[in-house]
Amino acid sequence: MAHIHLQVRDLRFTYGETHRPALDAVEFSVQKGQSVSIMGRSGAGKSSLCLSLRGLIPESYPGDFAGEVLLDGKSILHRRVRDLAGDIGIVFQDFESQLFCTTVELEVAFTPQNLGLPRDEIQKRVSRCLELVGLRGFEKRDPATLSGGEKQRLALAAVLSAEPRLLILDGVTSDLDPAGKSELLRVIGDLYAGRQTMIAATHAYEETQLADAILVLDEGKIVAHGTPAEIICRPRLMQEHGIRPRDINLLAEKESLPNVPPGGAPGQVLEKVRSRFNPLKLEAILDRERKRAERYGQPILEVSGLNCFADDGRNILSDIHLTVREREMLAIVGRNGAGKTTLIKHFNGLLRPSSGDVKVKDVPTKRTSLFELCQTVGFVFQNPDHQIFSETVRKELSFGPKNLGVGEEEIEGRVSEAIAAVRLNGFEEEDPLMLSKGGRQKVAVASILAMRPEVLVLDEPTTGLDYEETIALMELVRRLNEAGHTVILVTHTMWVVARYAHRVIVMDAGRIIADTTPRQLFANPSLLRTAGLTAPEIAELSHRFLGRTVLSHTEMQDCLDPT
Amino acid sequence: MSEFSLYVNKETVISGLDPRAKLVASMALFVVAMSFNHPLYLLVLLLFEAYLVVASRSLPNIRRIRVLLLLLFVFSAVLWSLFLKEGPLLLRLGPLRVHRDSLLYAVGMGMRLVSMVVTGMVFLSATMIEEFVFALRKFGLPTPMAFAFSLAFRMVSQLMKVAATVKQAQQVRGLDVDAGGIFRRIRNHIPLLIPIFVFSMKSVDSLTRALEARGFGCTKKPTPYIIVLPRAGDYAVAIASVCLAAAAVLLRLCGFGEVLSRL
Numbered sequence: 001m002a003h004i005h006l007q008v009r010d011l012r013f014t015y016g017e018t019h020r021p022a023l024d025a026v027e028f029s030v031q032k033g034q035s036v037s038i039m040g041r042s043g044a045g046k047s048s049l050c051l052s053l054r055g056l057i058p059e060s061y062p063g064d065f066a067g068e069v070l071l072d073g074k075s076i077l078h079r080r081v082r083d084l085a086g087d088i089g090i091v092f093q094d095f096e097s098q099l100f101c102t103t104v105e106l107e108v109a110f111t112p113q114n115l116g117l118p119r120d121e122i123q124k125r126v127s128r129c130l131e132l133v134g135l136r137g138f139e140k141r142d143p144a145t146l147s148g149g150e151k152q153r154l155a156l157a158a159v160l161s162a163e164p165r166l167l168i169l170d171g172v173t174s175d176l177d178p179a180g181k182s183e184l185l186r187v188i189g190d191l192y193a194g195r196q197t198m199i200a201a202t203h204a205y206e207e208t209q210l211a212d213a214i215l216v217l218d219e220g221k222i223v224a225h226g227t228p229a230e231i232i233c234r235p236r237l238m239q240e241h242g243i244r245p246r247d248i249n250l251l252a253e254k255e256s257l258p259n260v261p262p263g264g265a266p267g268q269v270l271e272k273v274r275s276r277f278n279p280l281k282l283e284a285i286l287d288r289e290r291k292r293a294e295r296y297g298q299p300i301l302e303v304s305g306l307n308c309f310a311d312d313g314r315n316i317l318s319d320i321h322l323t324v325r326e327r328e329m330l331a332i333v334g335r336n337g338a339g340k341t342t343l344i345k346h347f348n349g350l351l352r353p354s355s356g357d358v359k360v361k362d363v364p365t366k367r368t369s370l371f372e373l374c375q376t377v378g379f380v381f382q383n384p385d386h387q388i389f390s391e392t393v394r395k396e397l398s399f400g401p402k403n404l405g406v407g408e409e410e411i412e413g414r415v416s417e418a419i420a421a422v423r424l425n426g427f428e429e430e431d432p433l434m435l436s437k438g439g440r441q442k443v444a445v446a447s448i449l450a451m452r453p454e455v456l457v458l459d460e461p462t463t464g465l466d467y468e469e470t471i472a473l474m475e476l477v478r479r480l481n482e483a484g485h486t487v488i489l490v491t492h493t494m495w496v497v498a499r500y501a502h503r504v505i506v507m508d509a510g511r512i513i514a515d516t517t518p519r520q521l522f523a524n525p526s527l528l529r530t531a532g533l534t535a536p537e538i539a540e541l542s543h544r545f546l547g548r549t550v551l552s553h554t555e556m557q558d559c560l561d562p563t
Numbered sequence: 564m565s566e567f568s569l570y571v572n573k574e575t576v577i578s579g580l581d582p583r584a585k586l587v588a589s590m591a592l593f594v595v596a597m598s599f600n601h602p603l604y605l606l607v608l609l610l611f612e613a614y615l616v617v618a619s620r621s622l623p624n625i626r627r628i629r630v631l632l633l634l635l636f637v638f639s640a641v642l643w644s645l646f647l648k649e650g651p652l653l654l655r656l657g658p659l660r661v662h663r664d665s666l667l668y669a670v671g672m673g674m675r676l677v678s679m680v681v682t683g684m685v686f687l688s689a690t691m692i693e694e695f696v697f698a699l700r701k702f703g704l705p706t707p708m709a710f711a712f713s714l715a716f717r718m719v720s721q722l723m724k725v726a727a728t729v730k731q732a733q734q735v736r737g738l739d740v741d742a743g744g745i746f747r748r749i750r751n752h753i754p755l756l757i758p759i760f761v762f763s764m765k766s767v768d769s770l771t772r773a774l775e776a777r778g779f780g781c782t783k784k785p786t787p788y789i790i791v792l793p794r795a796g797d798y799a800v801a802i803a804s805v806c807l808a809a810a811a812v813l814l815r816l817c818g819f820g821e822v823l824s825r826l
Contacts, residue, residue, distance in 0.1 A: 060772060082775050083778075085776065090776050092772075097766060103693075115781060116786055118786065142570070142572060159776075350735065375737075386728050386729050386732045387729070389754045403737030403738055403739075
């Protein structure tokens with residue numbers, strides 16, 4: 001029998017001031033060199049489990065704790081968190097908060113320094129770990145100057161330099177762009193190959209394929225435990241527990257075909273439905289899209305020759321030309337640092353053009369105040385916590401209209417309307433800060449809606465949300481668009497672009513390199529490569545096997561003739 | 564970690580000095596600034612500091628705070644010249660009177676403040692925070708205190724970044740923080756302060772968690788990674804700095820460099 005490395009026995013934890021257990025009778029074991037992925041919706045207990053395995057629960061979090069965590073047969077519970085740094089390493093989702101030093105090299109040296117290792121040993125480890133995560137040559141760089149993906153790889157190197165027996169990754173890819181994510185996943189792949197014992201919490205099935213086992217948590221309990229093949233091939237189980245299933249398996253299940261395990265041949269599913277694929281049905285969908293485009297209204301936003309220079313003279317945006325019409329749903333995509341957020345901040349006057357023009361309803365933003373612009377262009381920031389301050393949802397939503405000088409009675413109406421639009425009925429008197437991240441994001445959207453802007457600009461609204469929360473938010477955005485709002489969305493989530501956007505602007509190094517449709521974007525591998533993007537699996541496979549790009553499994557089903 | 568880091572990652576004569584020598588030199592320049600209140604003496608000091616700014620390549624950082632420096636100088640010069648009434652009367656503006664010695668003293672005070680801020684900026688531009696911690700530890704400050712000190716620098720700059728975002732997030736909801744009278748303006752800041760406060764609390768929590776998880780405090784004597792061995796030049800700078808400070812104090816005690824016989 002293989003050596004059991006980590007053993008978790010009847011783990012239970014309830015955070016202080018709550019009644020619902022975050023972890024409920026969790027039991028599993030991991031053998032040396034094995035890796036386990038933990039999946040589940042937001043609030044299922046993934047992070048609580050990671051914190052417990054690292055000893056941070058119960059030491060740093062008050063609450064009711066019971067159970068046992070054994071590493072190589074010894075309980076970790078009587079050891080201080082700091083003393084476990086050489087045995088168990090943890091990388092958190094928020095890479096910003098776990099980097100403290102002014103150079104990359106010092107960051108990686110920090111943990112071994114704290115362990116009191118000899119200096120020459122630390123130097124060897126720094127060099128080895130930077131090599132492993134692909135950051136050799138970055139030693140003297142300030143971590144603040146790195147991209148998101150590089151920062152997260154640095155955070156990983158900073159933990160690996162302690163050479164922990166057990167490595168825990170808590171949602172480490174959640175905040176990264178596709179390019180950053182794939183860089184990090186390559187490094188994690190190397191760790192799998194090197195048989196590093198690992199526990200990785202994630203929302204994305206793509207990240208679990210190399211694991212030896214997957215645990216599915218729901219309401220703090222383990223509801224499924226199996227190999228990646230056993231879990232990923234059960235799309236309904238995944239959906240039931242708030243995890244995004246693999247599109248190809250949803251299609252396979254609907255068509256009564258065998259599911260595709262990780263490492264399997266997904267093309268086989270498409271080969272089997274190829275004879276029933278009816279291009280005329282796809283044409284009908286394309287026709288509907290063309291008709292939808294014909295119904296767009298007047299240009300509401302016009303950008304011409306826009307340049308934006310940083311204080312040091314660097315060009316952040318170069319010669320941007322763009323027209324957005326009423327009722328469009330536009331996605332802006334590209335790597336971190338491509339200039340997406342800088343561009344959208346020009347749409348409502350948060351930034352003024354260094355040169356060139358941005359016009360909202362024919363009026364240049366240079367000649368309009370931010371106060372006037374915010375009544376036409378609503379801007380939802382990425383992190384809802386950057387705006388929420390009121391003690392109730394109702395007060396939070398009335399803040400914008402009140403600033404605009406709207407009368408009390410009308411504010412009431414607008415707030416009710418916004419609450420209904422985001423489906424937060426019943427939460428009016430709740431403290432918005434106590435809602436889930438998805439709930440807080442809805443409050444942020446609703447607080448802008450209450451100002452009744454014609455254009456809604458959303459900056460990475462789905463970052464940190466799980467599958468169900470993402471769907472709920474994007475369905476809300478779709479409804480708003482159908483109700484007449486023009487929507488501009490910055491996002492890294494390609495399946496969101498595929499399902500919801502009408503048009504895509506692809507940015508790279510401060511320039512627009514493509515103004516296209518999601519279908520054309522996902523059929524263009526060289527454009528995707530240039531912009532550091534990845535097509536959703538179903539789009540990529542349909543393009544490869546059927547010669548046509550289909551954007552989702554439901555669209556694929558719509559294109560199939562009956563058997 | 565912060566995008567507002569002041570450290571200029573460039574090799575210069577000043578950045579190459581031992582952080583202890585830099586700390587001693589900075590303290591000495593503070594003493595010199597405090598020793599004199601005559602604008603001519605402080606002008607000599609400022610010219611020397613201008614050389615240090617160029618030598619340490621910290622001009623971009625000085626530019627970032629140029630408005631602050633200007634405000635410090637103007638406020639100090641105006642307020643001191645109005646509140647003190649020393650020397651012959653130079654100017655009468657209604658009820659306000661400006662006296663010659665008071666004006667010279669006021670200009671001196673403005674120059675003193677500017678000089679001290681510039682000294683601090685040159686030090687932070689030419690010294691990594693880890694080197695600063697190293698110097699503080701070598702001067703006997705316990706490790707956790709020295710580290711907390713350095714963390715404070717980072718937190719301030721991180722807060723500045725978040726404050727800028729929060730301000731934008733509320734501006735797009737129609738908030739004008741500068742609208743209305745003094746009480747209204749104070750009230751206008753509540754929508755900024757609460758999210759910043761919540762963020763700070765969360766940041767401190769995450770930071771503490773991440774520090775513990777990376778073994779901070781595991782041993783009382785963590786291995787020093789940055790080891791700076793003082794060279795002859797560092798000793799020379801430190802000794803020269805101490806001599807300079809002593810000379811400044813002596814000169815002042817002998818009555819040089821003062822407009823008024825107050826600090």
